[in-house]
Amino acid sequence: MKHEILCRPAATAVRFSLDAEESLTCEVGAMIAMTSGLHVETTSRKRGGGGGLMKGLKRMLSGESFFLNHFTAEKPDQSLLIGPTMLGDCIHHAMRGGTMIVQGSSWMASSSDIEIDTTWQGFTSALFSGESMFWVKCSGDGDLFLSSYGAIYAVEVDGAYTVDTGHIVAFEDTLQFKLGKAGKSLIGSFLGGEGLVCKFQGQGTLYCQSHNPPSLGKLLGPKLKPK
Amino acid sequence: MFDSYESFQGGVFHASVPEGRAGASIYLTHSEIVAKTQPEGEQTFSIRLSECQLDLGGASGRMLFCRTPDRSLTIFCEEKGFAQALHQDAMGTLSEQLSNLCMTQRRSENQFRFWVMASAVLLVVLCVGGYYGVLAASRAAVHALPISVDEKIGTIAMQSMDLEEPLDEEHPANQLVAGIVDRLKPHAAIREMDFNVVVVESDEVNAFALPGGEIVVYTGLIEQAESAEQIAGVIAHEMSHATLRHGLQSVSQSLGIIAAIQIMIGDVGGLLALGSELAQESILTGYSRGAETEADLEGARMLHAAHIDPKSMAEFFELLKEQQGDIPGVIAWISTHPQHAQRIENIINYEKTLPKVEYHLLDLDLSAAQQALK
Numbered sequence: 001m002k003h004e005i006l007c008r009p010a011a012t013a014v015r016f017s018l019d020a021e022e023s024l025t026c027e028v029g030a031m032i033a034m035t036s037g038l039h040v041e042t043t044s045r046k047r048g049g050g051g052g053l054m055k056g057l058k059r060m061l062s063g064e065s066f067f068l069n070h071f072t073a074e075k076p077d078q079s080l081l082i083g084p085t086m087l088g089d090c091i092h093h094a095m096r097g098g099t100m101i102v103q104g105s106s107w108m109a110s111s112s113d114i115e116i117d118t119t120w121q122g123f124t125s126a127l128f129s130g131e132s133m134f135w136v137k138c139s140g141d142g143d144l145f146l147s148s149y150g151a152i153y154a155v156e157v158d159g160a161y162t163v164d165t166g167h168i169v170a171f172e173d174t175l176q177f178k179l180g181k182a183g184k185s186l187i188g189s190f191l192g193g194e195g196l197v198c199k200f201q202g203q204g205t206l207y208c209q210s211h212n213p214p215s216l217g218k219l220l221g222p223k224l225k226p227k
Numbered sequence: 228m229f230d231s232y233e234s235f236q237g238g239v240f241h242a243s244v245p246e247g248r249a250g251a252s253i254y255l256t257h258s259e260i261v262a263k264t265q266p267e268g269e270q271t272f273s274i275r276l277s278e279c280q281l282d283l284g285g286a287s288g289r290m291l292f293c294r295t296p297d298r299s300l301t302i303f304c305e306e307k308g309f310a311q312a313l314h315q316d317a318m319g320t321l322s323e324q325l326s327n328l329c330m331t332q333r334r335s336e337n338q339f340r341f342w343v344m345a346s347a348v349l350l351v352v353l354c355v356g357g358y359y360g361v362l363a364a365s366r367a368a369v370h371a372l373p374i375s376v377d378e379k380i381g382t383i384a385m386q387s388m389d390l391e392e393p394l395d396e397e398h399p400a401n402q403l404v405a406g407i408v409d410r411l412k413p414h415a416a417i418r419e420m421d422f423n424v425v426v427v428e429s430d431e432v433n434a435f436a437l438p439g440g441e442i443v444v445y446t447g448l449i450e451q452a453e454s455a456e457q458i459a460g461v462i463a464h465e466m467s468h469a470t471l472r473h474g475l476q477s478v479s480q481s482l483g484i485i486a487a488i489q490i491m492i493g494d495v496g497g498l499l500a501l502g503s504e505l506a507q508e509s510i511l512t513g514y515s516r517g518a519e520t521e522a523d524l525e526g527a528r529m530l531h532a533a534h535i536d537p538k539s540m541a542e543f544f545e546l547l548k549e550q551q552g553d554i555p556g557v558i559a560w561i562s563t564h565p566q567h568a569q570r571i572e573n574i575i576n577y578e579k580t581l582p583k584v585e586y587h588l589l590d591l592d593l594s595a596a597q598q599a600l601k
Contacts, residue, residue, distance in 0.1 A: 097250015097265045098238050101286050119286075141250070141265070156247070158298075172248070173286040174238070174303055202284040203240055203292070203301060204248065 001111065003143070009089035009151035009210075014109070016080045018073035025116070026109040028065040030082040037075035042067050058118035059136070070112065084108055084147030091152045091207065092145055099139040099173040102146060106169045106209075111142035137173075146170055150211030161200045166212035172204030232256060233312060237304030239264060239272055253304050255316040260293050262302045272300055276317045281324040283332055291328075365479035369472050374420060374439065377475055381439030384474075390443065393425040400426050400449050400596040407459045407591065408442070408466070414532035416470040416525065424462070432547070436465035438474035446600050453546060455589040459533075460540025463526035471525055473518045520573065527574050528581070536586040541574040 001024065002017040013032055016024060028042070044056030044067055056066040071080055084090060090108060093100065101119060110116065119137040138144055146152070148169045155161060157175055162182070171177065180199045200206055232254040239251045239262040251262040251272075259273045274295050282292040290305040291313070314325050394401050404424050412422055422440040429445040436442045442465050444458075452458045468474070527537035548567045 094246060096244075096246065096248065098248060099286075171286070173305070174240075174248075174284070174290060174292075176284040176286060176288060205246075 001143070003092060003145075005090055005092065010087060011083075012088065012090040012147075013081055013083040014090050014092075014145055016082070018071070018078045018080060020073050020076045023070055023072035023112045024080065024109055025112050025114075026069045026071060026082055027107060028067050028069055029085065030108055031069065031071070032081040032083050034071070034080045035078045037073060037078045038080060039072045039074050041070040041072065043070070044068065055117065058134070059116070068116075082109055082145075086147075086149040086213065088147060088149045088209065088211075089152040090145055090147050091154070092143060093170070093205070093207075095138065095140060095142055095144050097141055099137060100144060100170050101173055102136040102138055102144075102170040103168050104135065106146045106148060107136045107138065107144075108147040109145040110138060111144075113142040114138050114140040114144060146207060148207075148209035149213050149216075150209045152207050152209055155206045155208065156204075157200050157206050158203045159201075161206060163198045163200065163206070163208050164212075165196055165198055166214055167208045167210075168198060169207040169209050171200065171206045174204040175200045175202040175206060177201075233308075235304045235306045235309050235312070237262070237302065237306065237309070239303070240301040241270075241272055242299065244270065251302070253302060253309070255312055257316055260302055260313075272302065274300060274302060276320050279321060281321060281328060283328045288332070288335070361483040362480050365483040366476055368483075369475045369479050372475065374417065376438075377469070377472060378421075378439035380475065380478070381437040381441040384437050385441050390425075391428050393427055394446070398426070398596075399592070399599040400446060403449070403455065403591050403593060403596040404444055404458070404462065407455065407462050407589065410535070410589065411459065411463055411466060411529050411533050414529045415466060420470060422466060422469070434461050434465050436468040436474075438469065438472065440466075440469045442466065442469070449593075450597055450600055451546070452543065452593065454539065454542075455591045455593040456535055456539035457543035457546065458593070459535050459589060460526065460530060460537070460543050463529045463535075464522050464540060465526075467522040467525035467529065468518070471518070471521055473522065476518070477515070520570070523570055523574055524577050527577050531578070531581045531584065534584055534587050535589065537574060537578045537581075541571045544571050544574075 001019070001022045004015045004017075006013050006015060018024065018038070031040075044059075059068075060066050085105070095114060107116065115138070117137045117139070118134050120134045146169055152169055162180075164182075165179075168177075178199050178201065179196055182197045235253040237251055237253045238249060240248050244264060249264040249270075251264045254261045254263070258277075259275055260279060261271060261273045264270045264272075274293055278296055280294045280296060282294065284290055284292060285303070285305060287305065290303055291310055292301055292303045293313075294301045310325060313321060401424075404426055408422050408424050415422070420440045422442060424442045424444060426444050426446060426449070430447045431445045432447045432451050434442065434444040434448055442462065444462070448461065449458060452461075523540070526540060530537040530540065544567050548571075
């Protein structure tokens with residue numbers, strides 16, 4: 001399976017070239033276009049077993065869909081085009097036996113060997129981080145495609161790193177994430193417009209998005225006419 | 228080569244690994260921690276136990292990191308038995324580091340538990356405080372409303388009630404009750420309240436007051452009473468409910484609590500409908516225990532001010548207590564008026580604190596009324 005990321009970063013789409021028998025698992029609704037030799041299967045399970053009802057329900061908690069779409073090439077040389085819901089970027093992350101913790105709606109596609117599960121990051125981060133309460137946990141060997149709102153940039157953390165709430169796309173499980181204040185004093189942090197921030201500790205890759213959807217909502221919301 | 232050793236799933240960070248990181252199988256020998264990247268046997272890394280530096284972290288907070296002193300190589304594992312196995316195989320070399328990490332973790336867990344407990348306690352305090360706050364606020368709000376509100380609610384409640392035809396105004400029982408009300412009226416806490424009493428035919432020993440001064444007395448009560456003063460005691464109690472505005476208070480409290488819940492949860496249409504129904508019920512079915520005690524004491528004050536012995540009210544409770552079980556109708560009044568012995572004691576004690584006055588018997592004919600009802 002080959003992939004090509006097009007039109008980064010504002011209106012990104014990913015084009016896959018699949019050989020016969022190769023398959024890809026995608027988020028529901030991510031498909032933009034495809035050639036005719038692809039077989040689409042929609043289930044709540046991982047391809048070839050695993051998962052089922054509970055996994056589907058857990059996925060829903062994290063903001064993903066209950067169902068998954070599996071695209072399998074029945075003929076050689078098939079092409080599939082997928083894209084994110086929001087205006088934004090997509091990235092490819094090659095996984096080699098580790099675990100990636102992905103923010104609710106950022107998981108877009110992964111090769112069928114990757115296990116997709118749900119995890120949660122504790123009460124405080126759930127309530128105040130501006131991220132969803134549950135996260136998608138991807139583990140195994142293979143390719144992972146993540147989407148975002150705005151551009152994605154990767155940071156190799158070794159030590160400590162701080163990200164504003166709402167800007168996390170994904171991080172490796174070797175990183176620990178805690179909620180803290182941006183400045184020394186809590187009031188100062190709020191007056192500075194940063195409020196609470198997510199503080200990462202450890203070693204691993206972290207993906208951030210340049211924009212965050214709640215901020216857009218706050219900006220647009222008051223300008224909309226009531227129904 | 229490492230088949231004889233226990234293996235754990237984890238990973239490794241090293242510059243020579245593509246992307247800098249890879250999953251690995253981890254083995255513990257007596258002198259080293261060995262990591263073989265996956266797929267099996269691709270690359271092998273090892274850290275000598277004697278120079279290994281341990282650290283705890285990761286998304287779960289339970290991942291153990293083993294590093295070389297120059298941090299060029301890191302082997303990490305999250306499996307449960309790993310720390311234990313490391314402790315055993317290291318033969319004391321890493322014990323100090325491990326126990327330090329253990330303590331740090333325990334401290335942070337305790338801290339977390341403390342915060343969870345603290346927030347739970349705070350939540351309970353806020354809920355309880357909010358509840359009583361709303362009750363107190365709605366109580367204060369009721370006293371700011373004009374009495375005409377009570378009257379309107381009373382009239383609506385009266386109309387919605389399915390009562391038997393009231394007795395004729397000329398009926399001796401009606402005359403008796405009207406006489407008692409006339410005697411008590413000048414001593415009511417709200418002078419301008421217009422009391423209106425109706426006697427309704429029913430075997431139940433019951434009487435109740437609606438907001439605004441509408442009072443209903445059942446004939447069963449008149450038949451069971453031993454003296455006109457006992458009836459005066461019950462009527463004073465019911466008049467007190469009206470002048471203390473208990474009906475309006477229970478409505479406003481229910482509404483206040485519903486409003487508070489609505490503010491917290493958001494739009495709850497169903498809850499609101501249920502709440503208004505509850506409020507309507509609460510006027511008709513009875514008041515809280517606190518309201519009953521308040522009405523007892525206020526009733527006793529009125530009786531005392533009208534030179535009627537407040538002990539007659541206590542006597543009537545005594546009578547009910549004795550007859551309880553004999554007459555099915557009595558149960559109705561008792562069910563909304565709990566703790567008889569306590570109430571009798573309260574009234575008698577309160578009477579002792581009042582200045583001594585001469586009590587007069589009522590100049591009203593109870594036996595004539597009872598005869599006429601037969």
